[in-house]
Amino acid sequence: MARHPFLIPTALALALSLAACSKGEDRNAQALNALDQALADSEGTITASADVMKAAGGKLIPAPKPVKPAEASEESRTLGGLAAQQASTNAKRKCSAKVDYAMSWAERLPGDMPIYPGGGVTEAAGETGGCALRVVNFKTDAPLQDIMDFYYTRAVRSGFSAEHIVEDKEHMLGGTRDRDDGAYLVIARAAAGGGTDVDLIANNGR
Structure with a gap:
């Protein structure tokens, strides 16, 4: 986040814009999630460490191959589109735009989107009004694909939609959940010297 001064404004624009997706998109997401649940019990799983599988709720489901923004589904929201939508009156809730930086916010992520x-x-921020936004940056020795598979599995098992987009060597996995206006975004990039740098953004924090 220190490397990305635009991240917090983008997160504010993002978190509840995601939650403003239409009912039609949610029906599509439900169908996708049903398919992914079936995959979780099939051969489409990944062997991971016991700690990772416990945190994921079981064996990992391979994340879908990433697409470029221009190739993403019509329903998909790019970061720019999310920011524009947040400015509209259609968003169900608004983030307060007042975020506080403190490492303790990392302990207040929603239970369905934990730190890997x-x-x-490395850094954490949050706010308590509106959408209860949480933004956490962390570093892990795990490769980028493991991060994508972990959060895709968490999303599927928690009832979120999910789309995987890649742009400028950054992988973005994001989606929504209609029942509680939930929204998340994972931005991951290969770290210098190995491992992965991750920005985890979610609403409905504790």
Whole structure:
């Protein structure tokens, strides 16, 4: 986040814009999630460490191959589109735009979007009004694909939609959940010297 001064404003624009997706998109997401649940019990799983599988709720489901923004589904929201939508009156809730930086916010992520096991928190921020936004940056020795698979599995098992987009060597996995206006975004990039740098953004924090 220190490397990305635009991240917090983007997160504010993002978190509840995601939650403003239409009912039609949610029906599509439900169908996708049903398919992914079936995959979780099939051969489409990944062997991971016991700690990672415990945090993921079981064996990992492979994340879908990433697409470029121009190739993403019509329903998908790019970061720019999310920011524009947040400015509209259609968003169900608004983030307060007043965020506080403190490492303690990392302990107040929503239970369905935890920090990857063993990840070391670099910076964290949050707010308590509106959407209860949480933004955490962490570093892990795990490769980028493991991060994508972990959060895709968490999303599927928690009832979120999920789309995987790649742009400028950054992988973005994000989606929504209609029942509680939930929204999340994971931005991951290969770290210098190995491992992965991750920005985890979610609403409905504790």
